[in-house]
Amino acid sequence: MNIKNTISAFTTACKGLLLTLKHFFAIAKKRKSIDVKDDNYFSQQEGVVTVQYPKEKIPVPEVGRYQLHVEIDDCIVCDLCAKICPVDCIEIESIKGTGPLGQTSDGTVKRLHAAKFDIDMAKCLYCGLCTVVCPTECITMTNQYDRSVTQLSELTYKFSEMTPEEAEQKRQELAKQQADKQAAKEAAAKAKEGK
């Protein structure tokens, strides 16, 4: 039994070593990292597979779910993405506009200002639920990755183009409009009573 085991150990080890030797000679070639969509994806079978990151990168398909991007011009500030987010990484503050604020690229009328649209990518779990609920498809996941920063706060991306002063101005405008409306209503009510 022992002799048999020893012989078997010797032969199987030799087999394994020959196999690794075969692969050892294949390392003269370098295997390129090809996009999985490419028809030649499985044509190169041998060679070094190590990718010298960051000099070269594994190609990422377009559907890749990495960095979130918001096209704020298309956003109607409906808050649906913030509601579906499982980790609450999207923070939105809206101000009602004094009237229709123009249209998005697909023709939806915007009625709210986005005073704040912050996405904390440090919290994001890259599930992609927010991109599905968005009615105007303005929030998308891009295949960009590797956005390392030195400060944690830099991972909070601010997509709103409004400065705080502008937001304050819009708020005042809204307050003024509402006050005017209120005054008009009261005046109308008084006029009714007067009759």
Next chain:
Amino acid sequence: MTNTTSQTPYKTRYEKLIAEAQSSEMILNMGPQHPSTHGVLRLELITDGEIVKEVIPHVGYLHRCFEKHAENLTYQQTIPFADRMDYLASMNNSHAWVMGVERMLGIDKEIPKRIEYIRVLVCELNRIGSHLIALGTYGIDIGAFTPFLWCFRDREHIMNMLEWASGSRMLYNYIWVGGLFFDLPVGFEERCKEFIDYFRPKMTELNELLTENQIFISRTANVGILPLDVAISYGCSGPMLRASGLKWDLRRVDEYSAYPELEFDIPVGSGKMGTTGDCWDRFKVRVDEIEQSVLMIEQCLERLMKDLKRTPDFDPRAKLPKKIIPKEQDFYLRAESPRGELGYYFITDGKSEIPKRVKARAPSFNNLHVISEISRGILIADLIAIIGSIDIVLGELDR
């Protein structure tokens, strides 16, 4: 040393074991940062020289409150969290979760066949990936470095393909209640076929290098023998249980999803190199399961390319329910994950979109229990072989 008197009640049996250790015995901490514990598992060993007297596993270092999260989020929002339980087999986790919710809603019969087949296809791809990690890291535990790199090289292709399909490499969020995130991309089936052609010879190479290697066999055969009755009484499942000789596969027993229409065998441990239920058997069952998964993928591809072809108007999200409110009930659903019986127990109140309580039965947790039973009186080096052969994923174990 703890100085305790006989009146002091010990909180646990293990505290008593540690406190009453003989002076000739040594208490050895293995982990939580030990590379061969596959994560953050801490084992306390009571050793006498090289002999392990008792193994005490400590878990909870990777606890992420999955069940609490599930009580606070809707069913749809919990899918990414279910993915993160067993991060090596995310598809299988979300498949089980989604099936549970669909059965509660009663829409499981309305799911189109194409969606079912895509689900099975990606699940089996993911199962191969998960088993490749199990085999590769087992090699590294035993002292063979090359198979580990080869397994990771092949798994890389699976991850690339699944990224192409779902958009993410590991945590897919692909299988949704009532449908899928996306349909398969154009050309995926052909690429998958090419992968099978590529993968078959690689598996033969791996078998030649590792499975049939006498050094490997000597390290694993007759080590950590798990008798069938012990396996059943400890609630082991998956390859652990099958290696002990019982043909128990939930894909056949429960016949969920598209599995009843597929032909595949259930590999069981035979004790070819030693005793039934030893570490080599557990390894071999995983190797055979990869082969069966490859067969299943081929059958799925055949159907997906012939009678269940992609049509331009096919919408994988067409059947998504607007609001997921199951009626009031207690519901348990189990499915076969690469590690064994993965179950979700739901308690719903019939009013809200959020479950009242969710319990996840993780196969790794039950499989790990048995370790103190089967590793009494063995050598420390063999303990490493046993832990590797159980194939635990700590993310699932601690949830």
